[in-house]
Amino acid sequence: MGTFGSDLRKIAEARKLDLETVSRGFTLRLFDAVVRDTRVDTGRLRGNWNAATGTIDRTTTEAVDKRPGAGLRSEMRAKVSPLALNTLSNSLPYAVVWEEKDGMIARAVADFERLLRAEVEALK
Numbered sequence: 001m002g003t004f005g006s007d008l009r010k011i012a013e014a015r016k017l018d019l020e021t022v023s024r025g026f027t028l029r030l031f032d033a034v035v036r037d038t039r040v041d042t043g044r045l046r047g048n049w050n051a052a053t054g055t056i057d058r059t060t061t062e063a064v065d066k067r068p069g070a071g072l073r074s075e076m077r078a079k080v081s082p083l084a085l086n087t088l089s090n091s092l093p094y095a096v097v098w099e100e101k102d103g104m105i106a107r108a109v110a111d112f113e114r115l116l117r118a119e120v121e122a123l124k
Helices: 004-014 019-036 074-079 095-102 104-110 112-123
Strands: 049-053 086-090
Touching (some): 004 112, 019 086, 019 104, 095 104
Antiparallel strands (some): 049 086
């Protein structure tokens, strides 16, 4: 089995799609799935997801996001780069507790293949 990057390159080439477009689109789709699956209670947990490229953004804010079905904020989308090490982090101390209970990251990773297929189909 190859690396994800080489597998992604093969998929893009086979379907005659731009690799950078597929890479960025898939990353956004994956991150968006995590944010959408995050419980809302006060909205602070969802509001503290941070996207970054090449590093981990460990900041926390008082931001809240109570919108039903809310996904990645536009400032997060702007930080995702194609073919790069993109990270999604939440530095609130209880984020780990909710991941263990709800599995918002685990569910997105388990849904990896479907999310990739959806992105490739959207680009056709």
